[in-house]
Amino acid sequence: MIREDRFLISRRPYAIDLGSLRTAKKDRRDGSSFYFGRINAVWFRRKQGVTVACVGTLWDFQDTEPADGTEFVTRHDDGRYGGDCDGRWDGENYWGAQKLDVIEAHLAVLRPMLANYPAIPDGYNGWWKF
Template sequence: MIREDRFLISRRPYAIDLGSLRTVEHDRDDGGHYYSGRVDAVWYRRRQGVTVACIGTLWDYQDVQPGDGRTFLERHEDGRYGGDCVGRWDGTGYWGTEVPDVQKQHLAVLRPMLAAYPVIPDGYDGWWRF
């Protein structure tokens, strides 16, 4: 991924919580290892002409265990799947989890994020794109 200072929704950028990296080591059939990793992310998209705020994760498989979120993103080259969205706010309706406490957590980030478009929420680093 590439880090940019300028926001352009057409480039489909993500803001990342760099401290949220989670990795799991996996064994290869040949005796080697690889790592699956995830970082928490938020992003804006346009859906049927409406700007929405999304929350979820970006994931990747890597041969070398990344030491931190920035290293993970710098090695992440395949953006064809995009982010895994788990919550979305369009200004009037929420789509996502049905767990009330998790909904509240999502909306606590997504509501002010959309209201301040295109501001990066506190605790996130942006903008990252493929």
């Protein structure tokens, strides 16, 4: 991924919580290993002409363990799957989790995010694109 200073929704950028990286070492059948990593992210998209705010994760398989979130995202070069959206807010409707505490946590991020479009939410680093 490449970090950009300027927000352009057409480039499908992500703001990333660099401190949220989680990795797990996995073994291949040939005896070698790789690391599966996930990192929290938020992003804006346009859906049927309406701007929506999304919260979720980005994931990647990497041959060596990344030292931190910055190394993980700079090595992450396959954006064909995009982010895994866990919650989405369009200013009127929420889509995502079914548990009330998770919905409330998502909306605590998504409501101010959409209200302050296109500002980067507190605690996130952006904008990153593939």
